[in-house]
Amino acid sequence: MADMEFDAIVVGSGVSGGWAAKELCEKGLKVIMLERGKDVVHVKDYTNATKGPWEFPYRGTRSQKMIEDYPVLKRDYPLNERNLDWWASDKDCPYTEVKRFDWFRGYQVGGRSLLWGRQSYRLADLDFEANAKDGIAVDWPVRYKDIAPWYDYVERFIGVSGNRDGIPHLPDGEFLPPMDLNCVEKDVAERLKVHYKGMRHLIIGRAAHITSPLEGQNRGVCQSRNKCSLGCPYGAYFSTQSSTLPAAMKTGNLTVRPFSIVTKVLYDKDTKRATGVEVLDAETNQTYEYKSKIIFLNASTINTTWMLMNSATDIWPEGLGSSSGELGHNLMDHHLGVRAGGWVEGYEDKYYEGRRPNGFYIPRFRNLSGEKRDYIRGFGYQGAANREGWSREVAEYGIGLELKEALTEPGKWTMGMGGFGEILPYHENKVTLDKTKTDKWGLNVVAIDCELKENEKKMRKDMLQDGIEILQAAGVKDVKGVDGDGTPGRGIHEMGTARMGLDPKTSVLNKWNQMWDAQNVFITDGSFMTSAGCQNPSLTYMAFTARAVDHAISELKKMNL
């Protein structure tokens, strides 16, 4: 059947799947993008995007019923009534926690690109060289110079607002105008510069929001509504829907098929190539086969590996791509939960306007320039200064008119921030197939076995102490810190399980994100990450995706695929 055959199949429609589809379509390939969840049409399906806070019965929070229905999602902020529809059902899609792992998934067209935090940072050679220098895991098969032009390329297309800060280990990009730091943050940045003699920086977050128009794209500039995770009616932040999907559709080469759970990558052992995928229709339970010359797997870290573990088990018992023994291993995230904050004296005559969907960033400053802590790698902080609102305590007034009037005015300034720490790639942190448990469709689920180890635990001590010290140095009052919940998964930056490397014996993918065991299969979601850095990773997935497509096309032209 001709309509079951395409030049390329893309599995998944989130940050990286959308990019794969766009690039492949623009190169002239006929592409089908398979998405396990429902369709979400740009703007039209952003049903809560323009509601006032009062239009939500629980004013944006959660009911006991929701808590019962979402035993995993309830563990952190994602469970709320405003965008419940965009988080996967814990009940339909269970998984096994050998150790606790908070897995927050978005199963719809656009995936978590609709929900992401939009922070967009480049990795640097500090990150790409780290495994080799530390002698752990395997070396990245790329260096910054290989990927820098692709960062440029994706930044120009998606629009990243940011300041050129000139920090060597957080390379500047092709930025749109930065958002403002507010008065307090600006002063704090200056104080830190003096106090730390230019060795620690507080910069405006680099965020994938349009702050000036992008030529040729139907996107509006950010209106500072801070309702991004409800979908942006202006298309001001990068999502599949606002950015890559319209570009792919424009070519006339893309077919999108929602409700398509890819259960297997089909493999031909004679040609040593994948031939297509098997799809289970999530609504009808019918199975279909789609064929193609090349396949991009972008189902998200863990799900991509799950698919491989379900495939070609007659040839490799552990699944397609498992010949190295590394498939499923080296699962990473960023560890969060360490926070610090306090209040700021003065500035009563200063305020801001707009709900900035962004904050400040303090890039990594540990284990640089020859410093050696009792752990390796490092962490950054993200936070903001704000004036208190009505939820503050007003000591002077109990109830009545005075209380009301006091609360209608802004309160004192506060400043808070949280750490994002690197997790090392440990072979023991892994996912496997749980053959004893099935989901709504009768498919075996994954078992996740992942934990923080000594390096992360030691790092968290610094994250806490340094956070407190930085805010104190900045003049923040009554600074308090807390080492909160750092359970893996809560960073929602799952990475690893199909790492890239230089040697097929120790890695799943080569330096082009191409599977050693089946060279027409490319993996460009977070699964390929060889180490995690401490920067928000989505921008890196986009850059590697665009680069991998470019390579795939040239290999196709050379008839190598």
Add this chain to the structure above:
Amino acid sequence: MTRRDALSRVSLILGGTIVGAELFLNGCGPSVPQVSATEFTAGTISFLDEVGEIIIPTSASSPGAKAAKIGEFMKTIVTECYEAKNQKIFFEGIGKLNEAAKAKSGGKTFLEMEPEAQKALLTEIDVEAKAYAKENVANPEAPKHYFALMKQLTLWGYFSSEVGATQALRYVEAPGPYKGCIPYTKGEKAWAL
């Protein structure tokens, strides 16, 4: 609430007295609500409207909590979002408040009292609730004081309501590019979320 908001929300970090929402953010295990919506009679709702209006009264510039339908809001949150233990405290609190009213006024229920007497009573109970919270500051597991719940619900429900957000505060649907540093003169209203 987004991750960024959560990270920068100092009141939460400091274990302070942030209103309402924090009760739900931590997701203490499932618990079956024991109070059904039918237990909130019309009488209960008008009682809560009165209590709310005394906490946040109508003023020259904006309506009070009653105009924000605060009783209905409390019904929704208490029956659908509260854990069973807080539902119990809240409901018993209505009884306790009336007991206190009777003791104070020689047998009148709260709704029968004069407005000044109602305000004086709630002021007294608020002081008691604050003192109780202070005693238990090191023990987050301690049961909440019923009036702390009523006051939290009133402030939260009011300032997130349409009248609260658009009249007591300034709500702008699409503010435009963020301005990081503008002058502020005392008396100007805070931005609503």
